[in-house]
Amino acid sequence: MAKKFITTEDVRRAGAGSLVVDSETIVTPQALEYAAQNGVRIVDARGAAWSEPTPDRGPDAQRAMRTLPHLPEPASDADVGSTQMVVVTAVGRNRAGVLAEITAALSSANCSVHDISQKMVQGFFHLVLTVEVPPGTSFAQLKAVVECLGGQDDYVCRVMHERVFRFMHRL
Amino acid sequence: MGFTDQEILETIRMFELETLDIRTTTLGISLLDCADPDIESACEKVYAKIVLHGRNLVAVGESISTDYGIRIVNKRIATTPIAWVAAACGERDLTPFARAMDAAAKVCGVDFIGGYSAYVYKGFTNADRALFDSIPRALAQTNAVCASVALGSTRAGLNMDAIARFSELVLETAALTADRGGLGCAKLVCFCNPVEDNPFVAGAHSGVGEPETVINVGVSGPGVVRSALARLGPQADLLAVAETVKRTAFKITRMGELVGREAARRMGTTFGIVDVSLAPTPAIGDSVSDILELIGVDRTGAPGTTAALALLTDAVKKGGAMASSSVGGLSGAFIPVSEDAGMIEAVRVGALSLAKLEAMTSVCSVGLDMVAVPGDTPVSTLTGIIADELAIGMVNHKTTAVRIIPVPGKGPGDTVEWGGLLGTAIVQDPGRFGCRVLHERGGRVPAPLQSYKN
Numbered sequence: 001m002a003k004k005f006i007t008t009e010d011v012r013r014a015g016a017g018s019l020v021v022d023s024e025t026i027v028t029p030q031a032l033e034y035a036a037q038n039g040v041r042i043v044d045a046r047g048a049a050w051s052e053p054t055p056d057r058g059p060d061a062q063r064a065m066r067t068l069p070h071l072p073e074p075a076s077d078a079d080v081g082s083t084q085m086v087v088v089t090a091v092g093r094n095r096a097g098v099l100a101e102i103t104a105a106l107s108s109a110n111c112s113v114h115d116i117s118q119k120m121v122q123g124f125f126h127l128v129l130t131v132e133v134p135p136g137t138s139f140a141q142l143k144a145v146v147e148c149l150g151g152q153d154d155y156v157c158r159v160m161h162e163r164v165f166r167f168m169h170r171l
Numbered sequence: 172m173g174f175t176d177q178e179i180l181e182t183i184r185m186f187e188l189e190t191l192d193i194r195t196t197t198l199g200i201s202l203l204d205c206a207d208p209d210i211e212s213a214c215e216k217v218y219a220k221i222v223l224h225g226r227n228l229v230a231v232g233e234s235i236s237t238d239y240g241i242r243i244v245n246k247r248i249a250t251t252p253i254a255w256v257a258a259a260c261g262e263r264d265l266t267p268f269a270r271a272m273d274a275a276a277k278v279c280g281v282d283f284i285g286g287y288s289a290y291v292y293k294g295f296t297n298a299d300r301a302l303f304d305s306i307p308r309a310l311a312q313t314n315a316v317c318a319s320v321a322l323g324s325t326r327a328g329l330n331m332d333a334i335a336r337f338s339e340l341v342l343e344t345a346a347l348t349a350d351r352g353g354l355g356c357a358k359l360v361c362f363c364n365p366v367e368d369n370p371f372v373a374g375a376h377s378g379v380g381e382p383e384t385v386i387n388v389g390v391s392g393p394g395v396v397r398s399a400l401a402r403l404g405p406q407a408d409l410l411a412v413a414e415t416v417k418r419t420a421f422k423i424t425r426m427g428e429l430v431g432r433e434a435a436r437r438m439g440t441t442f443g444i445v446d447v448s449l450a451p452t453p454a455i456g457d458s459v460s461d462i463l464e465l466i467g468v469d470r471t472g473a474p475g476t477t478a479a480l481a482l483l484t485d486a487v488k489k490g491g492a493m494a495s496s497s498v499g500g501l502s503g504a505f506i507p508v509s510e511d512a513g514m515i516e517a518v519r520v521g522a523l524s525l526a527k528l529e530a531m532t533s534v535c536s537v538g539l540d541m542v543a544v545p546g547d548t549p550v551s552t553l554t555g556i557i558a559d560e561l562a563i564g565m566v567n568h569k570t571t572a573v574r575i576i577p578v579p580g581k582g583p584g585d586t587v588e589w590g591g592l593l594g595t596a597i598v599q600d601p602g603r604f605g606c607r608v609l610h611e612r613g614g615r616v617p618a619p620l621q622s623y624k625n
Contacts, residue, residue, distance in 0.1 A: 004204055005219065007212035026223060028215035055224045057440040058201070058383020064441040068432060087174070089183050117176050128179050140237045158183055160240035167429040168422045169178045 006042065008034045018043050024053050074170035076162075084139065085114070085162035088129040088146055092155020094120060099127065101149055102157065109142050110134050125155075130162070189394040190457050191423065192242040194450055196235075196434045197370035198228050199377035199385040199443065202251040202286070206259040213260050214271040221248060221275035221284070224384055229280040231437045235430055243430065248276060249375035249387070250286030258298035265301050269309035269316045276315035283358075285375030287318040290365070292327035293615065303333075306340050310355040311347035317373035323363040323561045325568050329616035331558065331609075337361050338553035338610075342577055345546060349579035352587045356576040357541065361557060363564035363571045368444050369500050374572060385443040386435045387500065390427030391450040394457045395419055396483075400465040412466055413486040420447060420490025428495040446500025447491035448536055449483070451511035453594040459483075459504050460513025471514055472523030480504060481534035501570060503536025509589065509596035510541055518597045525556075525599045533563045538571035543587055543596035546579035551610035552601050553577070558609075558616070566619050 003010070006027040011019060011034050018041040021027065027035075027042055027050055035042050042050040090102060103113065106129070115130035133142060143159045150157055185191040205216035225248050232246040250256075253268045269287055276284040287309055289299040306318050322337060323329035341356055348355030360373040367378020370387035377385065399419045403411060427445035435442035451459045460471040466479040484503040491498045508514045508528070517523035525542065532538045539560050544553075557573045564571030576596070578587045583600035 005212075005216045007207070007209075007215045009209055009212045026216075026219050028219040029222075030215045030218075052223065055439075056383070057224070057438070060382040061384060061440040064435060065439060068436050068442065071432060087179055089179060119176065126176075126180065128176050130174070143237065143240070158187070158240070160182070160186075161238060163429060164239050164241060164426070165174050165179060165182055167425040168182050169174060 006031050011035045011038070011040055011042070014040060016040060020045060021050055024056065025050075026053060074166040076166055076170070083135060084133040084137075086131050086133055086139070086142070087160050087162055087165060088131055088157065090125075090127040090150065090155050090157045092124065092150055093153070094123055094125040095154075098125065098155060102127070102129070102146070105145050105149055106131055109137055109145060111137070111142065185392070185395045185422070186241070189392070189398045190454060191392045191395050191426070192244050193388060193426065193430045194391040195245040195247050195370050195389040196228070196232050196243055196430065197247045197249050197375055197387045197389065198225055198438065199249045199368065199381050199387060200224050200251070201377060201381065201383050202253070202256045206256050208259055208261070210257070210260040210262045210267055213256065214267045217256065217268060218271040218275045221250065221272065222278050225275065225279035225281065228438070231434060234437065235433050239429070239433070241426060241430060245282060247281050247370070247372060247375060248279065248284045249370070249377045250284065251377055252288035252290060253286060254289035254296070254298045254302040257302065258296060261297065263301050263304070265305045266309045266312060269305070269313050273313035273316050282315060283317055283372040283375075284315050285317040285319060285372050286377065287316050288320060288376045290321040291330055291333045292321060292324045293330060295333070303336055303340060306359065307343035307347050307355070310344050310358050317358045317360075317375065319360045319362060319365070319374045319376055321362045321365040322557075323565050323616070325364055325565050326618060326622045328618040329363070329558060329561050329565055331554075331615060332613045334361070334557050334561065335550070335554045335610055335613060338550045338557060341553060341575060342550060345577045345579055352589055353546065353576045353578045354589055354593070357574065357589065357593050360572050360574040361561070363561035364569060366499075366501055366570050370444075370446050371448065371450065371501065373574060381443070382441050384440045386431060386438055386440055387443040387446065388427045388431040388434065389446045389448060389450070389500065390423055390430075391448060392419075392423040393449040393451050393459050393462060395423060396449060397456060397458065397461050397465060400462060405467070409482060413482055416483060416486035417490035420487040421494045423447060424491040424494035424498065428497065431497065442497060444497050444499030445491070445495045447487060447498060447502050448500070449487060449504040451505065451507065452592055453510055453512055455512060458511050458513040459506055460511050460517060464513065470520060470522035471517040472527045476527065477530050477534055480506070480531050484535055501536045505537055505540060506531060506535050507540035507574075508542050509594040510592060511594070515595055515597060518599060525601060529559060529563070532560060532571060533567065536570070538564070539573045539575060541574055541576070541593065541596065543576050543578050543581070543598045544601050545582045545598055546577050548577045548601055549605055549607075551607045552605045554610040555606035556601060562616065565616070566621065568621060
């Protein structure tokens with residue numbers, strides 16, 4: 001059976017020339033350094049230079065990868081399918097054009113609004129938008145674009161994934 | 172979608188105003204296959220394996236934070252107790268393992284790595300003894316490494332020899348880190364009935380029944396519970412208080428469940444447990460003490476505090492258990508004195524004594540945590556404090572722990588600033604009566620009758 005690890009000591013024992021290792025073998029950084037200094041080539045069975053293996057997370061991990069997608073998800077009314085849904089909230093001082101600014105930013109990211117609600121209390125508004133993000137759109141980019149809207153004395157915008165709300169409020 | 176505005180705003184408020192966060196995603200890694208008769212080779216393997224598995228942990232945590240808008244404060248690593256890994260090499264000085272873990276933690280970008288550990292319920296193997304002896308130097312020479320030792324269990328009783336030795340180690344560790352207020356002791360904890368999938372440092376390690384690799388999640392949120400109770404007001408009865416805590420804990424734990432699933436999927440490994448523990452930080456409002464005071468005691472430590480804490484811990488567990496099938500770890504309420512602004516204040520005004528704190532630990536989820544005592548506390552007194560705490564765990568089938576810091580050069584009432592998450596402590600008075608003879612007797616406290624269950 002192939003060795004799981006190759007250490008400096010293993011390279012030293014192997015002497016000069018090539019040391020053939022299994023593709024799963026972990027060669028320690030110290031062993032690699034020693035090998036480089038002493039002209040020892042660490043190669044796989046086909047003679048290619050050793051490259052770091054994919055981490056073997058263990059037998060339970062293999063089972064987990066099969067079963068994790070089957071864990072029950074909290075119910076969703078919408079047919080989410082392959083699209084991502086996000087919830088955009090904004091709170092702040094009301095003025096003309098707030099909603100237009102936010103929806104323009106969403107539109108530039110090709111997002112479509114599914115649900116919208118706005119309330120006013122004494123000159124302050126809070127706005128909740130449920131938005132569909134098309135496949136392939138980066139959540140991080142969308143978040144960056146939307147969350148830089150408004151300002152300290154104006155309004156504050158937040159973007160969160162719809163799944164967060166589903167986990168917290170639905171079974 | 173069907174969410175009401177109220178539901179959406181409640182969630183936003185929890186994250187924005189009430190400091191709800193995922194306190195830690197901790198990657199457990201088995202190091203059993205790193206054993207080697209040659210200590211240098213063993214340390215090379217330890218380093219290589221931790222780095223191989225842990226390298227993308229921080230990136231995965233950050234990607235989840237970005238994709239879901241949830242803060243994940245810490246990413247950490249927990250390993251197999253090093254005494255088991257080191258047994259094959261027969262060395263007396265195991266500090267090279269600590270240095271290898273520290274270097275690996277640095278490369279992985281994690282702030283703490285737990286697992287410089289040993290289990291000695293009933294006695295020491297040679298490797299356990301070597302690990303014990305090297306703890307003070309290991310903690311003084313490294314930044315990220317945390318040490319934890321299991322000194323007792325309900326099944327085995329208390330190993331008083333190990334408790335006495337541990338007390339010496341606490342004093343040695345404090346002395347070696349005297350320039351930092353004995354801070355090395357913040358990374359050193361002992362347990363009765365240790366939790367082998369605990370994601371929180373300093374006690375994090377990946378115990379004997381754990382898989383090759385595993386993701387465990389620690390979720391906190393004292394600020395959320397505090398706000399919910401503040402809204403409930405003082406007129407509601409205790410059933411309503413428990414119900415409020417339970418509902419809130421449910422919602423908090425659901426976030427842990429979400430992040431745990433996602434972290435496991437993205438790391439390509441097993442989802443272990445969600446530990447729902449109200450873990451305070453020195454930030455204003457992020458306090459378990461404030462919750463106890465909202466339940467109805469004038470100050471934490473006043474009569475009624477233990478009852479209030481019992482209610483809180485139980486309600487957190489019940490809410491958590493409904494929210495996730497994977498609730499585990501310590502789950503309940505932490506009461507680390509120096510890390511909770513309300514508890515520091517309670518000590519300062521004389522409401523919270525060491526004796527009351529010990530009583531509280533019989534119903535909280537851990538034990539005496541981040542307690543400062545004078546630097547000249549006799550070793551026998553430390554043994555007594557630790558044995559008392561572990562006896563509570565042993566008899567009550569619960570985990571208890573002690574993380575105590577004898578602050579060099581400080582006496583009762585003095586203040587010590589550790590900064591950051593570790594906060595500020597006021598040195599507590601352990602009293603002038605000791606237990607020298609008990610300490611010197613040594614031996615074991617036999618397993619209690621409660622252990623005979625077969």
